[in-house]
Amino acid sequence: MIIELAESYGFCFGVKRAIKIAEENSNSATYGPLIHNANEIARLKNDFNVALSENIDTFKAGQTAVIRTHGIPKQELSLLNERQVNVVDATCPYVTKPQQICEEMSAQGYDIIIFGDEAHPEIKGVKSYAVGNVFVVNSANEVADLHTREKVAVVAQTTRKIEEYQEIVAHLMGTHKEVRVFNTICNATFDNQDAVRKLAQKADVMIVIGGKNSSNTKQLQTISLNYCPDSYHIESRDDLEPEWFSGKKLCGISAGASTPDWIINEVIDKIKQLSSL
Amino acid sequence: MIIELAESYGFCFGVKRAIKIAEENSNSATYGPLIHNANEIARLKNDFNVALSENIDTFKAGQTAVIRTHGIPKQELSLLNERQVNVVDATCPYVTKPQQICEEMSAQGYDIIIFGDEAHPEIKGVKSYAVGNVFVVNSANEVADLHTREKVAVVAQTTRKIEEYQEIVAHLMGTHKEVRVFNTICNATFDNQDAVRKLAQKADVMIVIGGKNSSNTKQLQTISLNYCPDSYHIESRDDLEPEWFSGKKLCGISAGASTPDWIINEVIDKIKQLSSL
Secondary structure, three states, rough: OOOEEOOOOOOOOOHHHHHHHHHHOOOOEEEEOOOOOOHHHHHHHHHHHOOOEEEEHHHOOOOOOEEOOOOOOHHHHHHHHOOEEEEOOOOOOHHHHHHHHHHHHHHOOOOOEEEOOOOOHHHHHHHHOOOOEEEEEEHHHHHOOOOOEEEEEEEEOOOOOHHHHHHHHHHHHHHHOOOEEEOOOOOHHHHHHHHHHHHHHHOOEEEEEEEOHHHHHHHHHHHHHHHHHOEEEEEEHHHHOHHHHOOOEEEEEOOOOOOOOHHHHHHHHHHHHHHOO | EEEEEEOOOOHHHHHHHHHHHHHHHHOOEOOOOOOOOOOOOHHHHHHHHEEEOHHHHHOOOOOOOEOOOOOHHHHHHHHHHHOOOOOEEOHHHOHHHHHHHHHHHHHHHEEEEEEEOOOOOHHHHHHOOOOEEEEEOHHHHHHHHHOOOOOEEEEEEOOOHHHHHHHHHHHHHHHOOEEEOOOOOOHHHHHHHHHHHHOOOOOOEEEEEEOOOOHHHHHHHHHHHHOOOOOOEOOOHHOOOOHHHHHOEEEEEEEOOOOOOOHHHHHHHHHHHHHHH
């Protein structure tokens, strides 16, 4: 069996940057998981003593809090600063961007519409920067129920699919005088999505590696399934099942934007073993 | 045979306004046709001595030039003012709006994209207000060939269909950081289009009245044809053919935004005659 990696996969610029920041701040703690990857978080804890706290009250004056790639709400950032916690910001610049847009556009009188998952930390953070009306929609179906003014500014969660974002904007255009659309979907997501689409079309079996709660990995898996019914979303080599590879000729591999290369390499080694059995 | 008028049809606010302005300025001339309706233009000439000149050089100091509903290029307006022509502006406010947007957005550094027909007077006018890069596209297919910067502002010809405008914006979103969309399609066009769609679904024969070179009438005819194959675009009662109504039960009537009521009434009277033969 041939194993082929997607042309683009795995860690994006923002994740690489955040890990570097965390490694440079040993003996600190991240406020919430730095990235959506439990294995990498364990590695940072073991190798650099970068802990993880979900409770903001655990950060005391003089301690270092590393802000996760997804960002945190503005109010929580203010609280950490007020408490004289040493804040090290590892928010992905592609997430800082929609936060800034939200703040600027709502200050300019636009109602803000965010395309994303209201429960996702990135969106909680972005939303907190709006100073006026702000609405979160998870699909085009939800647009009709919005009661917005006639000028709206729109941003998207960085990991969303452009097709759905286009659909949302199309709906908004029909009912608003001005729709100011910011394409905040990040290129890394585009690149990984394009590559998985291409590879899944020729592969017999696809392995998509990433955290089970990682939005962008789930998107890759969804795209992969459209072209290759034997697509599996796994977190590590331990999730692999030997029968997946039985009789297959080409195994495609992709990985979410939070998946480190060492996990991908472990998966590839294991697949080689399994397919040679 | 029953004759039913669409719930919304005919003259829009901008056209009614322009005719009123022309009637208040007898013994003047319009620069280019005031509206796309030869019959109404003839009436203004006969009843109010409002002439029509296609040549800007015919307007001399002290004479009155009525600016057509579609607007004129900024440079021509300046020329008339320089020559001390008395300029009376009958440009539809819904056309003035995209002109202003074009001017403001290009001053703010946006590349301007106009969805419309480059040869149409409205678009010639709107385009002339851009101070930087400006591109006119007539369909979504033309978007891929544009070489724009990453921030674009988009306006549409007032008479365009929202579905095509949505398609253009969808394309732009994929390749631009910011797409600032102004919905400059006018509500009158929406209303007349919605009404013709509704009526054509139940009518056996549809009569769509308006100038042969009127974009919005052509749009109404296209929509009508989608639902009622026996749809006819006519300019006046003289274009009616008796056989269109043979064996029909419901005749629907719509009219373009430049079609006056007196023409519509003449058409209805003639259809009544023809269907009672």
